[in-house]
Structures are given as C-alpha cells and as structure tokens.
Amino acid sequence: xxxxxxxxxxxxxxxxxxxxxxxxxxxxxxxxxxxxxxxxxxxxxxxxxxxxxxxxxxxxxxxxxxxxxxxxxxxxxxxxxxxxxxxxxxxxxxxxxxxxxxxxxxxxxxxxxxxxxxxxxxxxxxxxxxxxxxxxxxxxxxxxxxxxxxxxxxxxxxxxxxxxxxxxxxxxxxxxxxxxxxxxxxxxxxxxxxxxxxxxxxxxxxxxxxxxxxxxxxxxxxxxxxxxxxxxxxxxxxxxxxxxxxxxxxxxxxxxxxxxxxxxxxxxxxxxxxxxxxxxxxxxxxxxxxxxxxxxxxxxxxxxxxxxxxxxxxxxxxxxxxxxxxxxxxxxxxxxxxxxxxxxxxxxxxxxxxxxxxxxxxxxxxxxxxxxxxxxxxxxxxxxxxxxxxxxxxxxxxxxxxxxxxxxxxxxxxxxxxxxxxxxxxxxxxxxxxxxxxxxxxxxxxxxxxxxxxxxxxxxxxxxxxxxxxxxxxxxxxxxxxxxxxxxxxxxxxxxxxxxxxxxxxxxxxxxxxxxxxxxxxxxxxxxxxxxxxxxxxxxxxxxxxxxxxxxxxxxxxx
Numbered sequence: 001x002x003x004x005x006x007x008x009x010x011x012x013x014x015x016x017x018x019x020x021x022x023x024x025x026x027x028x029x030x031x032x033x034x035x036x037x038x039x040x041x042x043x044x045x046x047x048x049x050x051x052x053x054x055x056x057x058x059x060x061x062x063x064x065x066x067x068x069x070x071x072x073x074x075x076x077x078x079x080x081x082x083x084x085x086x087x088x089x090x091x092x093x094x095x096x097x098x099x100x101x102x103x104x105x106x107x108x109x110x111x112x113x114x115x116x117x118x119x120x121x122x123x124x125x126x127x128x129x130x131x132x133x134x135x136x137x138x139x140x141x142x143x144x145x146x147x148x149x150x151x152x153x154x155x156x157x158x159x160x161x162x163x164x165x166x167x168x169x170x171x172x173x174x175x176x177x178x179x180x181x182x183x184x185x186x187x188x189x190x191x192x193x194x195x196x197x198x199x200x201x202x203x204x205x206x207x208x209x210x211x212x213x214x215x216x217x218x219x220x221x222x223x224x225x226x227x228x229x230x231x232x233x234x235x236x237x238x239x240x241x242x243x244x245x246x247x248x249x250x251x252x253x254x255x256x257x258x259x260x261x262x263x264x265x266x267x268x269x270x271x272x273x274x275x276x277x278x279x280x281x282x283x284x285x286x287x288x289x290x291x292x293x294x295x296x297x298x299x300x301x302x303x304x305x306x307x308x309x310x311x312x313x314x315x316x317x318x319x320x321x322x323x324x325x326x327x328x329x330x331x332x333x334x335x336x337x338x339x340x341x342x343x344x345x346x347x348x349x350x351x352x353x354x355x356x357x358x359x360x361x362x363x364x365x366x367x368x369x370x371x372x373x374x375x376x377x378x379x380x381x382x383x384x385x386x387x388x389x390x391x392x393x394x395x396x397x398x399x400x401x402x403x404x405x406x407x408x409x410x411x412x413x414x415x416x417x418x419x420x421x422x423x424x425x426x427x428x429x430x431x432x433x434x435x436x437x438x439x440x441x442x443x444x445x446x447x448x449x450x451x452x453x454x455x456x457x458x459x460x461x462x463x464x465x466x467x468x469x470x471x472x473x474x475x476x477x478x479x480x481x482x483x484x485x486x487x488x489x490x491x492x493x494x495x496x497x498x499x500x501x502x503x504x505x506x507x508x509x510x511x512x513x514x515x516x517x518x519x520x521x522x523x524x525x526x527x528x529x530x531x532x533x534x535x536x537x538x539x540x541x542x543x544x545x546x547x548x549x550x551x552x553x554x555x556x557x558x559x
Contacts (some may be wrong), residue, residue, distance in 0.1 A: 001355060002352055002353060005329070005352040006349060006352055008299065009302070009345060009348055009349060009352060010345075012299065012302050012303055012306055013306060013341060015303065016303060016307055016310075016341060017336070019336070019484075020307055020336075023303050023307055026300075026303065027300060027303070027304075028539040029296070029364065030296045030299060030303075031300065031337040032292055033293050033296040034297045034300065036289065036293060037113060037283070037292070037297070038051075038248060038252075039290055040283040040284055040285070040289045040293075041252065041255070041279065041283050041290070042251075042255070042281075043284045044283040045154055045255040045258070045259050045282060048151060048153035048154050048259050048468060049153050049154035051155075052149060052152055053149055053150075053151040053153075053282065055151040055264075055273060055278075055281050055369050056075070056147045056148070056149065056150065057147065057148050057149070057150040057261065057263060057272045057273065058075035058122075058142075058145060058146075058272065059075075059145065059146050059147070059148055059179060060122075060140065060145055060194075061143030061144075061179065061181030061182065062175045062177070062178075062179035062180065062181040062184070063139075063173045063174070063175055063181070063188065063194075064173070064174040064175070064176070064194065064263045064267065064272045065193055065194065065195070065272065066143075066194065066195050066197040066272060066505055067271065067273060068193075068271060068272040068274070069121060069122070069125055069193040070121050070122060070193075071121050072120055072121050074120040074121065075147050075205075076120055076122070077119070077120060077122065077123050077144075077145060078117050078118060078119055078120060078123065079118050079119075079120055080116065080117055081116070089443045099395075105218070107115060117132070119131075119132065122145065123136075123191060126140035126192060128164050131388060133272055137192065138186055139181075139183050139186040141401075142183050143182055146179070146199075148179075148261060148263075149261065150260065150261055150263075150264040150272070150273055150278065151259055151260050151261070151264070151278070151282055152259070152260075152261060152280075153259055154255075154258050156259075156260050158257075158258065158260070158262075159254075159257050161177070161178055161260040161262055162257040162258075162260075162262045162265065163257065163260075163454070166266070167201045167202050167203070167264065168197035168199060168200070169199065170198065170199055171190070171196055171198045172196065172197045173194045173195065173196060173197075174194075174195040174196070174263050174266050174272075175263070176261070176262065176263050180362075195263075195267050195271045195272050197266070197268070198268060198269075199358055204415050205362075205416075205417075205419070207365075207412065207416050208361055208362040208420075209358060209361040209362070210361075211361070211365040211368065211369070212364045212368065213249070214242075214245055214246075214249070215364070215368045216241065216245075216301065217238050217242055217369070218375075219304050219308050220233060220234040220237045220238055221234055223236075231393065235393075235394060241531070256279075256282075257281055260282065265276050265278075277290060277291065281343075305342060305344075305348075306348070309340075310340035310343075310344045311337055311340070313325070313328055313340040313343065313344065314329055314331060314337035314340045317329030317340065321435055322434065322435060323438055327339060328340040362416060362417045363420065365413075365416050365420075366417070366420045366421060366424035367424060369409045369412055369416075370409070370428055371403065372409045373406050373409035373413075373434075374405040374428075376402040376403070376405040376409065377406050379392075379402040380399045380402035380403045380406065383398075383399035383402070384399055385454050386454075399490065413425075460557070461497045473508065474506030475501060475506040476506055476507045476508075476509075477501065477506070478508075478509075478511065479495060479508060479509070479510045480511055480512070481494060481510060481512050481532065482513075483512055483531070484530055487528055487531050489531065489532070489535055492535060492557070495510070495535055495541055496539055498541060499539050499540060499541050507541065507543060507544075508543030508544075509543055509544050509545075509546065510532050510536060510543060510544070510545050510546070511545070511546045511547070511548065512532065512547050512548075513547075513548055514547050525547040525548075529545050529546075529547050
C-alpha cells in the first residue's frame with residue numbers, strides 16, 4: 001500500500017505541476033463519482049429493508065469469529081457426511097481407527113448409508129488435536145456456534161442495539177451483547193480465531209480520527225487567487241460545503257447503524273467477513289461502485305490539497321513572514337508554486353510512509369484545529385480593534401461567533417488528544433516567537449499591539465469620566481535632562497530623585513532637547529533616547545522618553 005500510495009501521489013503531483021486547469025477539469029469527474037457512490041449507499045440501505053444482503057457472520061457464544069481461518073466455510077464444531085453404499089466406496093479420508101479419530105461413523109440400516117461426524121477447521125483451532133475426544137478450550141466446550149446476519153437490513157430494528165456506545169480496549173474481543181454465552185469471563189487467547197480490537201477506542205479518539213474528513217472548508221480561501229469572484233464564491237461555497245458534508249456524514253452514520261450489525265461495524269479490518277468492504281456490500285448494485293468512488297474521492301481530495309497548500313506556502317514565503325521559507329516563494333514564470341509543491345508532496349509522502357490513519361489523523365486534527373482557531377481569533381480581533389480594512393459583508397456576522405468558534409476549536413484540541421494539543425501549541429508558540437524576532441515587518445501590523453493600543457485608549461477614556469479619588473492618585477512627573485556633546489546625562493541624580501518621589505508608582509516622562517532640525521539631528525536624537533532608556537532601567541523608573549528638536553520646541557512655545 002505504501003508503494004501504491006507513493007505512485008498515486010507522484011501522478012497527482014505531476015498533474016498539479018502541469019497546471020491547475022487540468023485539476024479543475026478532473027474535479028467534475030471526481031465529484032460525479034463521489035455523488036454516484038453516495039447515492040448507491042442510500043439506495044442500498046433502503047433496498048435492504050426488503051431484500052437484506054446475504055452477509056453471514058460466525059459467532060461462538062457472543063464472540064465474533066474471524067473468517068480467514070475457516071477454509072471449509074463451516075461455522076460449526078463438527079459436520080455430518082452421508083455416505084451411500086459404503087461397501088462400494090473406498091475413502092481413505094473417512095477411515096476410522098485408533099490413531100486418527102477425526103470422524104465417527106454411524107450405520108443407517110433403513111437407507112443403507114453411513115453418517116459420518118467430522119471435525120471442522122474451527123475444531124482444530126480450539127482443540128489440541130482433531131480427534132473428537134480431544135482436550136478443547138473451556139469457552140469452546142460450553143458455547144455453540146451460530147450464524148448471524150452481518151447486514152440484517154433497515155427494517156430489522158438493529159439500530160436499537162447500535163444506538164449506544166460500545167468502546168473497546170486494545171486486545172478485547174468484538175462481542176455481541178444480545179447473544180448469551182457461558183464462561184464469558186474466560187479470557188480469549190490471541191492464538192484463537194477471534195476478532196480483536198487493535199487499538200483502545202473512545203469518543204475523543206474517534207473525534208480525532210474523523211475530523212480530517214471535514215477539513216476542506218478552507219479550500220476556497222487557499223485558492224482565492226484562482227477564483228473569478230472570490231468575495232462571492234468563498235462564502236457561498238464554504239457554507240454549502242459544510243451543510244452538504246454534515247448531512248451526508250450524519251445520515252450515513254444513522255443508516256449504517258440501522259442496517260449493519262454492531263460486531264461488523266466494530267470489525268475494523270473485516271476479519272469476520274473475509275476482509276470484504278461492508279459499505280460495499282450494503283451499496284447497490286455492486287461493491288465496486290464504492291471502491292471506485294472511494295478511490296476517486298481520495299484522489300480529488302489529494303488534488304485539492306496539492307493545489308491549495310503550495311499556494312498558501314508560496315504566499316507566506318513571498319511575504320517573508322518566516323525567513324527560512326523564502327526559497328519556496330519562487331516558482332514557474334506563470335506563478336505556479338514549484339518549490340512549494342515539492343515540499344508539500346514530501347510532507348504527504350511522510351504520511352504515506354507512516355501508513356496508519358490512526359496515527360496520522362490526530363496530528364492533522366491538531367494543526368487543522370489550530371489553523372481554524374487562529375482564523376477565528378484574527379476575525380474577532382479585527383472586529384474588536386475596528387481595523388479600517390476589515391469590512392465583513394456577511395450580514396449575520398458578529399465577533400462573538402468568531403470567539404465561540406475559537407473556544408470550540410480549543411476544546412476539541414484537548415478533547416481529541418491533550419498531549420498532541422500541548423505539542424501543537426508549543427510549536428505554534430515557537431513559530432510566533434521566531435516571526436516576532438526574525439520575521440519581516442509587514443504593513444498589516446501586529447494584532448497584539450493593536451489590542452494593547454485599544455485597551456490603553458479605553459482605559460484613558462475611562463479615567464476622564466469622573467474626578468480621581470485620593471486613593472487612586474499617582475504622582476506624574478516631567479523630568480528634563482540635559483545631555484553633553486558625548487550624549488552623557490549631566491544630572492543623572494534627577495532620575496534617582498524622581499524615583500524616590502513617586503516610590504516607583506505613577507507616570508514619569510523623561511525629555512531632552514536636541515539642537516538642530518530633524519534631518520540633521522535624527523540620529524543624535526535616537527542615541528539620546530537609547531541613553532535615557534538605559535538610565536531609566538538602571539534607576540528602575542517606569543515611563544516614557546521623548547527627545548525634541550530645538551526648532552520644534554521654540555515654535556511650540558511661540559504658538
């Protein structure tokens with residue numbers, strides 16, 4: 001599967017490299033295949049109400065038996081063979097002697113035949129020998145084999161049994177609660193042909209595994225540069241995509257629970273049904289509809305990711321937000337992100353080499369949820385800061401919706417996997433600090449600094465609402481310092497005196513006068529401010545520094 005996946009990834013990468021227009025042409029074909037597959041599942045579910053699919057599952061007591069070990073397809077301990085005219089037959093396999101008692105003959109005089117009781121493949125797996133008097137497993141002795149319908153159909157009422165959760169721990173046997181069994185406390189050995197759970201399941205784990213199935217809502221935003229009318233297409237397409245996928249996924253879960261037995265639904269690899277695809281068996285008219293539809297659905301999702309992710313990476317690289325990604329901003333002459341596509345394909349190849357959806361899905365879930373978290377946070381901050389270039393056109397938008405979405409994303413991160421959530425947050429924090437210290441400053445500014453400015457403005461306006469109380473009064477000092485020609489402070493003890501006057505509280509403004517105009521004294525003024533800031537830190541004085549030029553100061557006085 002790793003080889004097949006790598007080959008498909010290579011072909012899809014080459015298709016994206018050739019051009020997005022070919023991807024858009026194939027998108028319609030892939031979408032048609034997916035729609036046909038979904039319709040075949042709905043039709044098959046309703047057909048099962050009248051003609052249930054023949055899908056037998058072998059059970060020992062209430063435990064599910066794997067079908068891979070049953071070469072004779074006999075869900076029984078022994079089987080009976082009728083041999084007519086036994087005197088005319090010479091069947092060495094049915095000869096009964098003291099050394100090999102795999103069969104027990106019984107003569108029927110009325111019909112002139114012999115009924116032979118022969119052990120099955122399942123007998124040999126639970127007993128120490130194929131003999132009828134062999135020592136067998138205790139649970140095998142006290143329980144009988146039965147055959148149940150793996151797909152009883154929509155009218156069977158199986159949904160009442162599947163309605164409640166039944167999570168398993170790693171190594172547990174897949175059991176059917178409605179069947180009776182003796183010696184149920186008897187532990188099952190992994191050497192016996194039961195169907196075992198390969199991982200410990202829970203609601204939080206399944207959320208992490210399922211979530212990557214609904215992570216395509218940013219596809220329109222990632223390809224906004226290729227859309228004719230992005231402002232109109234992205235909101236409509238995103239909302240319709242969410243509604244469509246939600247209806248399909250929820251209705252499919254209900255239909256599977258209403259048509260398929262719970263032991264088959266929990267049989268991850270289909271061991272009890274010869275490795276067949278149970279959804280394919282439910283679909284109408286053929287399982288191949290699901291196989292082909294799933295393949296094209298996967299290819300379509302892969303092409304969309306290989307189309308959108310490199311463009312997003314290229315935009316980040318061109319903006320020089322993360323300096324070491326600068327090389328991925330280059331591409332073909334028509335703007336196609338060649339190097340970004342190569343990096344995206346390599347990351348996808350790592351997921352293929354891991355070859356375990358249960359391990360890859362929680363990692364993808366964390367970073368997708370973190371992406372949505374920061375998108376919601378950015379929208380909420382832009383609204384609260386009243387940024388001039390932030391003008392959402394959606395009539396029902398409110399910043400509380402973004403804040404609620406951020407809280408839900410954060411909660412889902414810890415619900416899915418708390419340790420993965422912590423690792424993802426640490427990585428995001430490291431990236432943020434790297435951008436803060438080494439990233440290029442862009443014209444869109446820093447949201448945190450904007451929030452600080454708004455908070456300071458709000459606090460200052462609140463102070464003007466009424467007269468200050470004596471308990472809230474703080475000294476506000478203006479300290480004028482003179483610098484010599486070497487930018488040294490002539491009277492540094494003034495800051496010490498100011499610090500003693502206000503005891504480290506209140507507001508202090510330290511100023512100095514620089515002779516000359518702006519063009520001539522700009523560098524000198526910067527040096528003076530740095531000197532004053534260093535002296536304020538030394539004296540532990542909190543406040544602001546301001547260096548004024550002589551011409552500006554005189555003009556201000558004259559005014």
